[in-house]
Amino acid sequence: MKAQVLHSYDDDLTAKSWLSYEDVPDPVISKGSDVIVRIGGAGVCRTDLHVIEGTWRPHMDPHGNTLLPIILGHENAGWIEELGPEVEGLQRGDPVILHPKITDTNVLRRHSEDMHGAGPLPGLDRNGGFAEAMVTSARSLVSLPKSLPPKEVAPYANAGLTAYRAAKRATQKLLPGQTCAIIGAGGLGHIAIQIVRAMSAAEIIVIDSNHASLQLAAECGADHLVKADGGEVDAVMSLTKGNGAEAVLDFVGETGTTSKGLAMTRQAGSYYIVGYGEDIRVSAFDLVINEKNIIGNLVGTWAELSELMELAHRGLVQLETQEFDLADANTALRALLEGKIKGRAVLVP
Ligand SMILES: [Zn+2]
Missing domain, CATH: 3.40.50.720 (NAD(P)-binding Rossmann-like Domain)
Incomplete structure (x- = not known):
């Protein structure tokens, strides 16, 4: 599949481009609770620029460049492509938005603060959604009503x-x-x-x-x-x-x-x-x-993401988005850096 890959940090964000658009292996299911999502849209976030300039490096990559190369993109929505054998109640083709954190399987956490538990953050410490597809956990998925196309709501996942x-x-x-x-x-x-x-x-x-x-x-x-x-x-x-x-x-x-x-x-x-x-x-x-x-205030819980989708479904919250082709990720990042994005930029494969 095609993806935008970060190969090296750029401390002062002066490079001409930061991500490289290339062919990478398709994502695979490795745990029973994994789900592969075909990306419909991925929001471009100031956090992506912070990752590129190394702000997160002491936290996420303290032992040198072991995190790189990585596919960024932590504001993702799309359609279920493939389900792990333990996943129930979801089907291929279902539209979904992805909570940015993969939480553990202790069900009690569901009513608690998902973002404070241990667990990977796709797009920050493992491959994310600046790609045609990505892997997450079924627990991270919030189903989308038909009224909300994935590319129009992706930035809700984090922003x-x-x-x-x-x-x-x-x-x-x-x-x-x-x-x-x-x-x-x-x-x-x-x-x-x-x-x-x-x-x-x-x-x-x-x-x-x-x-x-x-x-x-x-x-x-x-x-x-x-x-x-x-x-x-x-x-x-x-x-x-x-x-x-x-x-x-x-x-x-x-x-x-x-x-x-x-x-x-x-x-x-x-x-x-x-x-x-x-x-x-x-x-x-x-x-x-x-x-x-x-x-x-740190992100939000899975329950809060589903509450927000209710507001969006009722038309009480609308996102101002600016669409970019996945191939043009660097253009979108530069526009964000220069304050030229009205609302939120979204990459569409
Ligand atoms: Zn973000």
Whole structure:
């Protein structure tokens, strides 16, 4: 089959291209619970750029380049091609979206936090979906209704799921009349706006430095748009009568958004951090006297992915996607690096 393969890291992302489009052996079933999925679409993610530049190397590949070569792609959806002998209840041809983690077979985990257990992450530590097909475990699959074609929903597997978990946590506390500030209206942020809109009656303020992203935020249901030009904390304070927002969702997590995000969080409010790149610096005194909560968010559970598919099926969340041929993976990655993707890029074999 054809696949996009990473052969070497590129610390400063200055190479002309990073992945090589080549023929590789077809994936094979090696465990009874394995499933081969024919890829319908694979989302292109900032995490792919982080893998390429070696950010994940100390964690995933500490002993030299033992991880390479690898096929990236951790936001995958497609159709079941082949089932391992232990798999029940699924059929060849079923459309599915893939939870990014392969969890163990302890059924109790199903109701718990899939992403914290041990287990491989296809596209990060074994071959993923920038290919015509890939292997995962039957436990990772969420069946798709006919209303949701795989290539149109693939980015929900990770970007959407991450946005969903953070936005769901915020909406579980947000009351009508309260405010949710969302920093960053890119691939994750534009999904989060719709989720907060669908699951709460809070006012939504969206902050972004990019004009096109703010336009997308307005289409997604934002009540107020704030251009990130240095005055964003003041703007949010004035929109909230000097109080700040009860919930702040930060999808950027670098270039100073963490201190600004905390500054625009109301007393006893919660700052949900999703994007990463800088350290959060705050004095214990400030946290105590203001009773602010800082909450980390990692992907989401299998159950949350199926909840998100319900929202998508009902038309309450829609993905803005830009389609690229699998052969053009490097073009898509470069467009993402240069901030030229509106919504989310998807590779289609
Ligand atoms: Zn991702």
